[in-house]
Amino acid sequence: MDKNNRSSTYVLKQAKLSNTKIRKSILEFLMENHGPFSIDEIHKQIFDCDYATVYRCIKKFEECAIVSRCDFGDNISRYEYKDLNHHHHHIICRSCHKISTVEYCFLKEMEKMLTDQGYKDVSHALEFFGICQECQN
C-alpha cells in the first residue's frame, strides 16, 4: 500500500470488492494511466483475460464509483479511474479525437442548486468538443 493509501488493493478493499488478479490489474492500469479507456483498450492491457470479464469488472467498478464512464459521441464507452482529489473534464478534438483534460470546473455551484431543489446524490458528466490547433492547419 503506497503512502497515500491509494494502492489498487486498498481501493478494492475499501469498495468491498474481492481482490482478484484481474481486478487488480485492471484497476492498476486505470490508476496509473490518465485518459479514459475503451473496453477494448483495457482488454489489450490485461494478460489472459476475457472480454466478458473486463465488462463485468468495469461494471462493478462503476457501481462502486471507482471508475466513471465517459461518452465521446462515438458509441464507444470509455472509463477512467475516479480520483476524488482530481475532479476534471475533457476536451476532445472533433477531428483527431485527441483528449485533453480541463482542470477547472464551475459545476459544484450548479449541483448545489439541484440539491437545493430536492435532488439527492447529484453528480454530473461533462465533455467538451472542439478542433485542436494541430487540426486547424
Add this chain to the structure above:
Amino acid sequence: MDKNNRSSTYVLKQAKLSNTKIRKSILEFLMENHGPFSIDEIHKQIFDCDYATVYRCIKKFEECAIVSRCDFGDNISRYEYKDLNHHHHHIICRSCHKISTVEYCFLKEMEKMLTDQGYKDVSHALEFFGICQECQN
C-alpha cells in the same frame, strides 16, 4: 414557414438537406417535443419508416448540428432538437430516469477559456444525475 422562420422545411433548407417527407416528419417531431428521444422512440412516431432511415437521418441532422446527442449512461443514444435560443442541460433521476431540464449554464465562460487556448468550434455536452424527490420516498 412560421413567423419565427423555424419550420422544419426552413431548418432543412438552412442546413442544405433535401426536404423529404420522412426528414420533415422526424424533424417536426423533434421540434415540437422537448425531451431527448431514442431512435426507437423516434421510429415509433414516424409512419412507415425504416430503422435504417431513422439512423441515417439523425446522423445527418447531427452532422449539420440540427440535433444533439445525449448520453444518459444506459447505452442508448438520445437526440433532441438543438434550439439555439434555448440552451439547456438535463438532470436525470438515477432511480426512475425521469428527465428534467436545467436552464442555467455557466459553461460559456469555460468554452471561452478553451477557445483562448486555441481550440476552434468548441461545444459541450453535460448531464446531471441524481435521485429525484419522488424516488427518495
Add this chain to the structure above:
DNA sequence: TTTTTTGCTGCAATTTGTTTGCGTTTTGTT
C-alpha cells in the same frame, strides 16, 4: 414541364458492442 442527375429509402444482411448461462476455478472465511 420533361429529362437528367443526385441522393434518399426500404430491405436484408452484417458488424460491433455488450450481456448472459453454465461449468470450472479462485477467493475469502471458518
Add this chain to the structure above:
DNA sequence: AACAAAACGCAAACAAATTGCAGCAAAAAA
C-alpha cells in the same frame, strides 16, 4: 484444510448501429 460465495472463461445470445444494393423520390438542368 474445508467450505460457501463469488469470479472467470467460453460460447452463445442479444441489441444497437451500419452497410450494400436496387428502386424511387427530390432537386437541378434542359
